[in-house]
Amino acid sequence: MPKLFRAALVLACVLNLTSLSAQPAAPRPAPLRDDPKMKLFIDGLMRRMTLEEKIGQLNLLAVGFDVTGPVVSKDVDANIRRGNVGGVFNTYTPAAARKLQSIAVKETRLRIPLLLGYDVIHGHRTMFPMPLGLAATWDLGAIERSARIAAEEAAADGLHWVFSPMVDIARDPRWGRVVEGAGEDPYLGARVAEAMVRGYQGPDNDLTRPNTVMACLKHFALYGAAEAGRDYNTVDMSRQRMYNEYLPPYHAAIDAGVGSVMSSFNDINGLPATANKWLLTDLLRRQWGFQGFLATDYNAVNELTDHGLGEASQAAALALQAGVDMDMVGEAFLKHLAPNLQKGLVSQADIDKACRRMLEGKYRLGLFQDPYRGVSDKRARQVMGRPEYSAATRDLARRSCVLLKNERQTLPLKKAGSIALIGPLAQSQRDLIGSWTAAGDWKQAVSLEQGLRAVGGPAVKITYARGANLTDDRRLHDQLNAGGGQLMFDARSAEEMIREAVQVAQQADVIVAAVGESAGMTGEAASRADLGLPGQQLELLKALKRTGKPLVLVLMNGRPLTLSWEDQNADAILETWFAGTQGGNAIADVLFGAYNPAGKITMTFPRALGQVPIYYNHKNTGRPALGDPNDKYKSSYLDVPSSPLYPFGYGLSYTSFEYGKPELSASTVKMGQPLEVSVTVRNTGNYDGEEVVQLYVRDLVGSSSRPVRELKGFQKVLLKQGESRRLTFRLTSDDLRFYNEELQFVAEPGAFEVFVGGNSRDVQSVGFTLEAAPGL
Numbered sequence: 128m129p130k131l132f133r134a135a136l137v138l139a140c141v142l143n144l145t146s147l148s149a150q151p152a153a154p155r156p157a158p159l160r161d162d163p164k165m166k167l168f169i170d171g172l173m174r175r176m177t178l179e180e181k182i183g184q185l186n187l188l189a190v191g192f193d194v195t196g197p198v199v200s201k202d203v204d205a206n207i208r209r210g211n212v213g214g215v216f217n218t219y220t221p222a223a224a225r226k227l228q229s230i231a232v233k234e235t236r237l238r239i240p241l242l243l244g245y246d247v248i249h250g251h252r253t254m255f256p257m258p259l260g261l262a263a264t265w266d267l268g269a270i271e272r273s274a275r276i277a278a279e280e281a282a283a284d285g286l287h288w289v290f291s292p293m294v295d296i297a298r299d300p301r302w303g304r305v306v307e308g309a310g311e312d313p314y315l316g317a318r319v320a321e322a323m324v325r326g327y328q329g330p331d332n333d334l335t336r337p338n339t340v341m342a343c344l345k346h347f348a349l350y351g352a353a354e355a356g357r358d359y360n361t362v363d364m365s366r367q368r369m370y371n372e373y374l375p376p377y378h379a380a381i382d383a384g385v386g387s388v389m390s391s392f393n394d395i396n397g398l399p400a401t402a403n404k405w406l407l408t409d410l411l412r413r414q415w416g417f418q419g420f421l422a423t424d425y426n427a428v429n430e431l432t433d434h435g436l437g438e439a440s441q442a443a444a445l446a447l448q449a450g451v452d453m454d455m456v457g458e459a460f461l462k463h464l465a466p467n468l469q470k471g472l473v474s475q476a477d478i479d480k481a482c483r484r485m486l487e488g489k490y491r492l493g494l495f496q497d498p499y500r501g502v503s504d505k506r507a508r509q510v511m512g513r514p515e516y517s518a519a520t521r522d523l524a525r526r527s528c529v530l531l532k533n534e535r536q537t538l539p540l541k542k543a544g545s546i547a548l549i550g551p552l553a554q555s556q557r558d559l560i561g562s563w564t565a566a567g568d569w570k571q572a573v574s575l576e577q578g579l580r581a582v583g584g585p586a587v588k589i590t591y592a593r594g595a596n597l598t599d600d601r602r603l604h605d606q607l608n609a610g611g612g613q614l615m616f617d618a619r620s621a622e623e624m625i626r627e628a629v630q631v632a633q634q635a636d637v638i639v640a641a642v643g644e645s646a647g648m649t650g651e652a653a654s655r656a657d658l659g660l661p662g663q664q665l666e667l668l669k670a671l672k673r674t675g676k677p678l679v680l681v682l683m684n685g686r687p688l689t690l691s692w693e694d695q696n697a698d699a700i701l702e703t704w705f706a707g708t709q710g711g712n713a714i715a716d717v718l719f720g721a722y723n724p725a726g727k728i729t730m731t732f733p734r735a736l737g738q739v740p741i742y743y744n745h746k747n748t749g750r751p752a753l754g755d756p757n758d759k760y761k762s763s764y765l766d767v768p769s770s771p772l773y774p775f776g777y778g779l780s781y782t783s784f785e786y787g788k789p790e791l792s793a794s795t796v797k798m799g800q801p802l803e804v805s806v807t808v809r810n811t812g813n814y815d816g817e818e819v820v821q822l823y824v825r826d827l828v829g830s831s832s833r834p835v836r837e838l839k840g841f842q843k844v845l846l847k848q849g850e851s852r853r854l855t856f857r858l859t860s861d862d863l864r865f866y867n868e869e870l871q872f873v874a875e876p877g878a879f880e881v882f883v884g885g886n887s888r889d890v891q892s893v894g895f896t897l898e899a900a901p902g903l
């Protein structure tokens with residue numbers, strides 16, 4: 128398209144912006160709230176600060192509990208007294224928080240309060256399902272509520288700052304951290320990011336309220352695109368792909384007013400994120416207008432040396448100049464910024480800028496008014512583990528379950544007869560609460576066995592056999608336990624364990640096999656090069672299959688697995704992720720039909736590892752693998768179909784839904800005019816049930832090649848048996864925009880296709896044309 132015409136279209140879009148969206152409108156986020164006195168106050172304070180005190184504000188230390196890197200902070204109390212510490216993480220409870228804070232506000236020269244942070248990722252004491260499970264609910268209100276409850280508990284435990292949400296788009300299930308995010312889709316990822324920020328910071332972003340916490344958006348940026356799914360690995364990506372496919376969730380969280388950002392470990396196009404000025408300053412601050420502060424990830428400044436950017440003092444200078452305000456744990460700023468200033472490697476203005484942002488963060492949190500934010504043992508007792516929080520996590524866990532298969536209505540189970548409960552995860556409590564467990568106590572988690580007994584009642588006979596270990600690799604087993612895994616290793620031979628399980632299964636009416644991964648096999652530094660069930664679990668399932676009994680798989684895992692055999696041979700498969708404190712009860716609710724599952728996967732499940740990375744919003748290529756399967760010269764594999772096993776957005780229900788053909792309010796729309804897409808969905812089965820109705824768009828002709836489908840809206844609806852509902856989505860030219868080759872955000876006139884369905888594959892479509900606005 129000629130450049131001039133394109134420029135005109137960009138203008139057309141800008142002039143005709145409407146605020147309609149395909150998702151029922153969420154309240155518009157308030158920007159970070161500042162009071163007019165903040166600048167005056169900080170100017171005054173900074174005038175009194177020495178260089179050392181300013182640098183001290185940029186230093187974040189770790190105390191106690193778990194560490195994920197090689198550096199453990201020493202002499203924390205003494206360092207706080209010297210004014211060398213801006214914040215501390217990994218410690219909580221009212222007593223611990225008050226103790227540290229009182230050193231800062233009573234024993235330092237300027238009495239500047241500390242910032243207290245922690246990895247509150249999916250709950251603080253009440254553990255919710257892992258974020259990938261939360262996303263599978265497609266329920267933004269419920270997700271926001273999980274963050275709200277986490278904020279209530281964390282704030283009552285003395286915390287001000289949580290290292291969440293993690294919004295890294297992930298298309299490669301080998302990467303263990305896919306479990307920490309919302310999956311592969313930028314649109315859904317953006318909505319989840321906003322919901323989490325609202326939940327933590329409150330709807331008006333007024334962080335002076337003592338029951339809020341400041342969120343920290345991470346990991347900026349593109350961490351999820353680590354090559355080969357290997358953690359901390361390199362990312363090399365075109366700007367166009369970044370803007371269209373990976374950056375939207377970060378951008379959405381910034382627009383939602385997130386108070387802080389964490390830089391990622393990875394290299395981006397040759398420059399590690401933590402030293403990347405384009406990323407941390409040009410994009411984040413100049414283009415997106417971020418006003419908060421930026422902290423590094425764990426020891427990431429020192430790691431610049433291993434990235435090959437020079438020794439520690441140079442690394443410190445590069446990071447500060449790129450836009451880092453706070454150095455997590457590595458103490459590189461503390462050691463090197465003063466000498467760097469003398470050598471002229473950094474300027475006073477660079478240091479002042481970072482110090483000011485840290486003080487602003489503390490001011491926004493109200494710490495200068497009340498450094499303790501009202502924490503007390505009494506308040507903590509009132510807030511922690513309230514019964515309604517337990518009910519909320521059970522509800523979210525049920526909603527996060529995804530029914531992947533259900534032949535001959537194997538599920539729901541009857542509350543009568545006998546169940547052979549088999550598998551290494553059947554009795555586990557520790558695994559249910561997943562990784563990043565904050566202050567969660569796994570001993571309070573309800574195991575699947577406990578849940579089945581409680582929900583099934585006395586008429587259900589449950590017998591148990593372990594059947595297999597989660598892994599037979601002793602080295603891995605020990606490593607996982609060293610990280611708090613609580614894995615049990617049964618020393619019997621695999622054959623013996625399988626034999627026992629088969630005997631138990633033969634006596635029962637139905638087999639429920641709880642298989643998957645341990646919590647520690649996912650999360651940070653938990654990449655896997657094989658996506659099958661680990662250890663002897665598949666062999667166990669094969670033996671159970673031979674009994675001829677109905678075989679129900681309850682999967683607990685943190686990533687898409689390759690489940691081709693399981694899909695062909697199990698009668699029913701329920702994906703439950705790591706479901707949180709109430710996991711066992713929630714899964715039992717689903718298995719016995721007290722709750723009709725409605726979750727949908729937010730990452731594509733491959734048939735085979737070789738298909739990875741696999742995602743629904745791919746490009747068409749010049750040789751799409753459609754039509755004649757004997758035509759060899761197509762974008763396909765010789766040994767496996769190109770299609771996924773379970774597509775993005777997929778998930779079944781105990782009932783069935785019938786979709787009418789989508790209808791449009793017009794077949795041609797002018798730039799800037801909204802378009803309505805309507806569809807009638809009917810519950811045609813025997814249960815009331817919820818359905819996530821999904822709307823996708825394809826831009827058929829563009830100045831750049833465009834994805835075959837892009838999610839642009841969804842609605843989750845409850846339909847009673849036999850009920851029909853006509854749903855309407857509103858699309859605007861805003862929803863049709865994308866970043867073109869020059870990185871202009873444009874909607875281009877031409878033909879589009881709209882798809883509506885219950886997942887990204889099973890859809891019906893209708894076309895429309897977008898016309899340029901009059902006069903252009």
Ligand code: BGC
Nearest residue numbers: 195196246290345424425651
């Ligand atoms: C992780 C972050 C986490 C930080 C602090 C790092 O290793 O990448 O996600 O917030 O540690 O614990």
